[in-house]
Amino acid sequence: MFKYEENENDIYISISNDLDIYTAIEFKTLLDKVVDDKRELEINLAEVTQIDCAGIQLLMLTKKERDKRNLGLSLVEPSNVVLEAFGFLRLVSYFNDPVAPNNRKGDSDGT
Amino acid sequence: MELDLNSILPAFLAESYEGLDQLETTLLDLDLDDGDAELLALIFRIAHTIKGSAGMFGLDEVVSFTHVVENCFDRLRDDSSHLSQDLIGILLACGDHIRLLLKKVETKDPVDHLITTHGNELLSKLSSMNGMNGIDGTAGAGQNSGTKSIESGYAINDNWHISLQLSLDSLRNGMDPLAMLRYLETFGEIVSIATLVNAMPPISSMDPENLYLRFEISFNSPADLEKIEEAFEFYNEGSTIVILPPNSKVSDYVALTDSSNQDSHVGNALVATGALSRSDLNGALNPLDELIEQVNLDQVPVKKPLNDTLAENRGSSQMVESASVRVDSAKLDELINLVGELVMSSAGIALNGASSKDDKLIESISTLTDLVEEVRNSSLSLRMVPIGATFTRFKRLVHDMSNELGKEIELVITGADTELDKTVVEKISDPLMHLVRNSIDHGIENAQMRIDCGKPAVGVLTLNAYHESGSIVIEVNDDGAGLNRDRILSKSIENGLVEEGQTLDDEEIYNLIFKPGFSTAKNVTNISGRGVGMDVVRRNINDLRGAIELSSEAGVGTHFKVRLPLTLAIIDGFLVSISSDTFVIPLAMIVECIELETINDTYDHAKNYINLRGEVLPLVDLRELLTIPGDMAKRRNIVVVQNGHNKAGIVVDQLMGEFQAVIKPLGPIFNHVRAVSGCTVLGTGKVSLILDIPGLIQKAISKQSHDTSIRPMKSA
Numbered sequence: 001m002f003k004y005e006e007n008e009n010d011i012y013i014s015i016s017n018d019l020d021i022y023t024a025i026e027f028k029t030l031l032d033k034v035v036d037d038k039r040e041l042e043i044n045l046a047e048v049t050q051i052d053c054a055g056i057q058l059l060m061l062t063k064k065e066r067d068k069r070n071l072g073l074s075l076v077e078p079s080n081v082v083l084e085a086f087g088f089l090r091l092v093s094y095f096n097d098p099v100a101p102n103n104r105k106g107d108s109d110g111t
Numbered sequence: 112m113e114l115d116l117n118s119i120l121p122a123f124l125a126e127s128y129e130g131l132d133q134l135e136t137t138l139l140d141l142d143l144d145d146g147d148a149e150l151l152a153l154i155f156r157i158a159h160t161i162k163g164s165a166g167m168f169g170l171d172e173v174v175s176f177t178h179v180v181e182n183c184f185d186r187l188r189d190d191s192s193h194l195s196q197d198l199i200g201i202l203l204a205c206g207d208h209i210r211l212l213l214k215k216v217e218t219k220d221p222v223d224h225l226i227t228t229h230g231n232e233l234l235s236k237l238s239s240m241n242g243m244n245g246i247d248g249t250a251g252a253g254q255n256s257g258t259k260s261i262e263s264g265y266a267i268n269d270n271w272h273i274s275l276q277l278s279l280d281s282l283r284n285g286m287d288p289l290a291m292l293r294y295l296e297t298f299g300e301i302v303s304i305a306t307l308v309n310a311m312p313p314i315s316s317m318d319p320e321n322l323y324l325r326f327e328i329s330f331n332s333p334a335d336l337e338k339i340e341e342a343f344e345f346y347n348e349g350s351t352i353v354i355l356p357p358n359s360k361v362s363d364y365v366a367l368t369d370s371s372n373q374d375s376h377v378g379n380a381l382v383a384t385g386a387l388s389r390s391d392l393n394g395a396l397n398p399l400d401e402l403i404e405q406v407n408l409d410q411v412p413v414k415k416p417l418n419d420t421l422a423e424n425r426g427s428s429q430m431v432e433s434a435s436v437r438v439d440s441a442k443l444d445e446l447i448n449l450v451g452e453l454v455m456s457s458a459g460i461a462l463n464g465a466s467s468k469d470d471k472l473i474e475s476i477s478t479l480t481d482l483v484e485e486v487r488n489s490s491l492s493l494r495m496v497p498i499g500a501t502f503t504r505f506k507r508l509v510h511d512m513s514n515e516l517g518k519e520i521e522l523v524i525t526g527a528d529t530e531l532d533k534t535v536v537e538k539i540s541d542p543l544m545h546l547v548r549n550s551i552d553h554g555i556e557n558a559q560m561r562i563d564c565g566k567p568a569v570g571v572l573t574l575n576a577y578h579e580s581g582s583i584v585i586e587v588n589d590d591g592a593g594l595n596r597d598r599i600l601s602k603s604i605e606n607g608l609v610e611e612g613q614t615l616d617d618e619e620i621y622n623l624i625f626k627p628g629f630s631t632a633k634n635v636t637n638i639s640g641r642g643v644g645m646d647v648v649r650r651n652i653n654d655l656r657g658a659i660e661l662s663s664e665a666g667v668g669t670h671f672k673v674r675l676p677l678t679l680a681i682i683d684g685f686l687v688s689i690s691s692d693t694f695v696i697p698l699a700m701i702v703e704c705i706e707l708e709t710i711n712d713t714y715d716h717a718k719n720y721i722n723l724r725g726e727v728l729p730l731v732d733l734r735e736l737l738t739i740p741g742d743m744a745k746r747r748n749i750v751v752v753q754n755g756h757n758k759a760g761i762v763v764d765q766l767m768g769e770f771q772a773v774i775k776p777l778g779p780i781f782n783h784v785r786a787v788s789g790c791t792v793l794g795t796g797k798v799s800l801i802l803d804i805p806g807l808i809q810k811a812i813s814k815q816s817h818d819t820s821i822r823p824m825k826s827a
Contacts, residue, residue, distance in 0.1 A: 021282045021320060028319035035314050052287040057324045060308045061317060085289065089306040089326075 002030055010040045016047035019055030019082075027058055035065050046077035051085050063095060123164050124217050125437070130157045131210050132504070138199050138206070139506045148188070155184040156337070161209065163341030166294050172222050172230075173212045174297060179234050180205045185335075200514070201236050203507065208233055270302050271339060271354060273328040276310075278349025279321040288326060294342055299332020440533065443493060450483075450490045451681075451773035455792045457483040462795060491681065494534070498585070499527030501540050502574045505547050509572060512551045519558050519569045520551060526576035531583045531677055538655055539585070539675060542648040546587040546671050547572065549645070554591030554669050564666060566590065578677070582657075582699065587671040594621050594663040621661050625649040653805060656697070656788075658754065682774060684791070684801065686767035687750060689734050690741035693799040695772050695791055696761065700752045700804045704766055707747040719811070721760065723751070729811035732762040733802075736786060736810075752804050759811035761802070772801060785810070 002023075005012040011034050017023060034041055043059070059075065066073040075095055078086065086092050134157045137150050158181040165173035180202065187194060208230055215222050273295075277288055295301060307325040311317065332339070336354060343352050457480050464476040502524045513520040555561075555570035562568055575586040596617060603609040603623045627646040652659045657675035676682065676699070684695035705723075720729045728751065734743070744764040751760050772791035781787070788803035 021285075021287075024282075024319035028317070032314065052282070053289050053322060053324055054282045054287075054319060056289075056306075057308065057311065057322070058319055060306075060324070061311050061314055064308060064311065065314045088292070088301075088304070089289070090304050091306055094306070094308075 002027060004030065006039070008039075010042060011037060012042050012044065014044035014047070016049075018050040019045075019048045019058075020050055020052040021054040024054040024058060027055070031058065031062055035062065036069065038071065040072045040074070041066060042074045042076055044076050045082045046079055048079045048082050051082050056085060056089065056091070060091070060094065120168060120216075122437075123168060124213055127161045127164065127213055128210065130161055131206050131213075132500075133157055134206050135203060135507050136503050138202055139510055141194065141199060151184065151188045155181065155188050158184050159338060159341060163338065163344065166297055166342070168216075170212075170216055172227075173209065173216070176205075176212060176230050176234070177209055178298070179237065180209070183237055196514075198237075201233065203510075205233050205237065271299075271328075271330040271332060271356065273326075273330055273339065273355075274351075274353040275326040275328065275343070276351040277322055277325075279323075281322045281350070283320050288322070288324065291342060292326065292328070295328070295330060295332075295339075298334050298338065299330050302329040302331050304328050447490055447494065450487050451775075452792075453483055454487050454771075454773060455796075458793075459796055487681075492530075494532050495530040495677075496533050496536055497528050497530050498536060498576045498583070499524070501536055501543065502527055502576075504540070505544070505574065508544065508547060509551060512548065516552065517557055518551065518555055520555055521569050521571050523571055523573045524575075525573070529576035529578060529583060531576075531675065535583075535655055535675055535677075538651065539657075539673070542651045542673070543574075543585065543587065545645070545648050546673075547574070550587060550589040550591065550669065550671075554589040554593075556592050560592075564592075579674075583675050583677055585673040585675065587673070588668060590668040593665040593667055593669055594624070594661075596620050596665070599623055618662075621663055624661075625659075656805075682772050682801070684770045684772040685750070686770040686793075686799070687748075687761075687763040688765045688767055689737075689739050689763055690744075692739060693767065693793065693797065694733070694763070695770060695799050695801045696750055696752065697801070697804060698769060700754060702751040702753045702758065705749050705751065705760075707749050707762060721749070723760070726758075728758060728760045730760045730762055731807050731811045734762070734764070736807075752808065754805045754808050757808045757812060759808040761807060772799075774801060 001015075001017055003012075003014045003016070005014075013030060013034070015027070019027065041062075043062070048055075063073055086095070134154055137154050137157075141147065141150055141154075158177055162174050162177040162181055165177065183202070208226075211226060212222060212230075215226070275288065277286070281288065292301065292304065305327040307327065308323065310325055311323040317323070330339070336356060339354055340352075343350070457476075461476050461480055464472050467473070506522055509520055509522045512518075550572055555572065556564070556566075558568040561570060571590050573586070573588040575588070577584055599620050600609065600615070600623075603620075603626070604611050608623060608626050609615065624645045625648070649659055652673055652675070655675055657673060660672040660674070661670065662672075663669040682695075683698040685698045685701055687694050687696060719732070720727055722728070728749075730749065733739070734741075747762055747764055748766050749760040749762055750766070751758060770793070774789045775791060776789055777784070777787065785806045786803055787800045788806070789801040791799055791801060793799050
């Protein structure tokens with residue numbers, strides 16, 4: 001499920017399910033709402049159980065759109081699944097350092 | 112993803128089994144024309160495909176084993192001088208092992224230690240073969256750590272460059288590029304990946320279920336172009352995949368792997384020109400060529416491999432089209448059943464139409480009937496398959512057995528195109544196999560014996576098939592020693608099949624081998640000679656409404672002739688009636704029809720046989736047998752039927768003429784009924800029973816021999 005919280009300065013989205021083709025529409029609907037929002041956007045990936053290209057491209061899109069508007073985006077506490085996929089697709093740098101808090105080195109060269 | 116794979120797994124398995132069959136045949140063909148480059152390329156491709164698809168399903172055991180075999184084929188392709196009988200033998204065994212592994216996947220059994228050990232043994236044998244040194248490293252460890260050892264031992268070259276622009280609906284079709292890229296890693300190292308998001312539309316128009324990501328991959332692998340393409344096999348439609356070989360000039364290579372550059376050049380150019388949507392790419396091959404011109408790439412290598420790849424795609428899709436459509440045979444049966452019903456009801460319509468005296472109606476009905484007839488013929492032909500595939504399977508058997516027994520045997524196949532019903536093909540395969548085994552084991556002598564007899568050292572086993580008046584005849588001939596009359600006789604006496612002192616002609620003696628419990632082989636080999644066999648062969652063939660004949664000449668050879676109906680679904684029948692009941696007799700078994708009255712004087716009611724032109728003809732009175740009530744008709748007829756060499760007369764009331772009957776099986780409740788073999792529905796909607804002629808003849812003969820107490824031989 002996607003949990004949505006907000007306060008004056010920040011929007012928090014936390015994802016605790018698969019981030020894949022099956023949840024992509026739901027996630028996108030949520031992103032549509034927040035992409036133009038001037039507040040800081042933080043997406044918590046700690047409980048992402050599975051990720052595929054549909055999920056990855058949505059995160060990339062969010063990053064792209066937020067950058068375009070000069071708005072902030074942080075992806076925080078990526079789960080191992082996410083880290084592994086980002087590592088594999090060499091995307092860590094795309095998302096810059098915010099994807100760091102965990103052990104980024106992890107097992108980034110695949111299984 | 113997992114679900115999708117599971118649903119296509121059966122298709123993969125079926126294809127792989129077919130591939131293995133083909134592999135086997137091809138390997139055996141290699142026997143003859145040494146090192147044919149095309150055949151070598153073919154077997155390589157087969158192994159390659161199996162490995163590639165197995166990888167998609169994560170069947171590691173299969174992948175790692177097949178990989179080594181594939182490597183061996185690869186080497187052979189380059190240099191066929193190492194090809195030897197021994198190597199082919201091992202490769203055949205490897206094929207069997209792959210089949211075994213796949214079977215395990217199919218039955219979801221775990222691959223146990225024994226199998227793994229067997230696999231490793233095969234691999235080490237393979238690697239110890241001359242010239243196969245290069246795969247040493249993989250051979251031992253292949254089963255467990257396949258992928259790692261594959262990578263080692265190859266110098267770091269220039270890398271492959273793969274540009275992936277997959278169709279928009281890949282994700283929706285359950286294809287996750289991530290999974291595919293991970294698969295690439297099973298046979299190489301992904302040096303770098305650039306994941307490109309440039310093609311992503313603004314968020315407002317972005318469809319989250321479309322795939323917008325593109326990948327530029329630098330890939331280090333000893334695999335060849337075909338192998339890499341294989342990984343993307345499932346993504347063909349609407350996808351643009353460019354694979355650049357590693358031997359591109361270093362400068363080009365650098366320019367190409369500079370992914371951001373390339374993205375603007377190739378990817379965006381193609382899509383941004385607007386004339387071409389991504390999903391159109393596959394269909395529009397020619398415009399694509401033009402587009403590439405327009406884009407005016409200065410990176411020459413891009414264009415060539417792209418065209419190559421596309422050309423190959425074009426070739427392969429054509430191949431698929433020209434091949435066949437796989438249909439569940441149950442569906443086919445259903446269709447044929449329905450068509451059968453259609454034929455019957457159209458016959459019913461014709462009958463009613465004729466009585467209406469409406470010319471226009473009758474004319475339309477006649478057109479309809481013609482069409483229905485055509486529909487029936489063509490749907491029946493759907494079931495017809497050439498017997499060749501069954502014959503070819505024996506190549507392996509002959510190869511293995513002749514090696515094992517130290518005989519030299521050549522298998523000659525003729526009439527492989529002869530078609531017959533699929534069900535018949537399936538059921539005849541085992542009996543035929545038995546005949547072939549017997550011929551190799553007992554029939555054909557070893558080379559020395561043959562030379563001593565003044566025959567060529569190489570024995571010839573001939574399989575032949577042809578159509579003959581509504582049935583198919585399959586012959587299994589060998590030029591061996593022929594059946595040993597005396598040995599069969601003494602063995603039969605020993606086994607109590609014949610009493611001593613009984614006089615039998617040659618043919619009767621030869622036919623003793625079809626008796627249960629008969630075996631003459633001095634040594635029971637693991638191939639044949641266990642005494643369960645020929646009787647089963649005969650029974651199986653009889654169950655198919657077929658017959659087997661045998662002739663043999665000492666020192667010249669043995670000749671088996673199996674006669675089978677073309678299809679099990681329809682018979683040409685002859686309609687007869689008793690009182691108001693109708694029965695169908697298979698037309699092929701009818702010799703003649705005679706009126707009972709004309710020969711009444713020779714009809715011995717007590718013994719139930721007549722003298723037909725000097726021949727004793729046992730009779731079966733159907734009315735009596737089936738206890739049909741009603742008055743005896745004034746004029747009665749005898750239908751003389753024949754099965755093999757046995758003849759009998761069936762006494763019926765009325766002859767009604769020919770009739771094409773769609774056979775319907777009787778329910779299991781009628782299993783014990785000997786006189787009928789099935790039923791059919793007449794045009795009028797009445798049900799009519801199909802008589803089991805071989806059964807009736809047997810009955811007539813046994814009754815007669817019981818009465819007359821001669822020839823107890825036939826009373827089996």
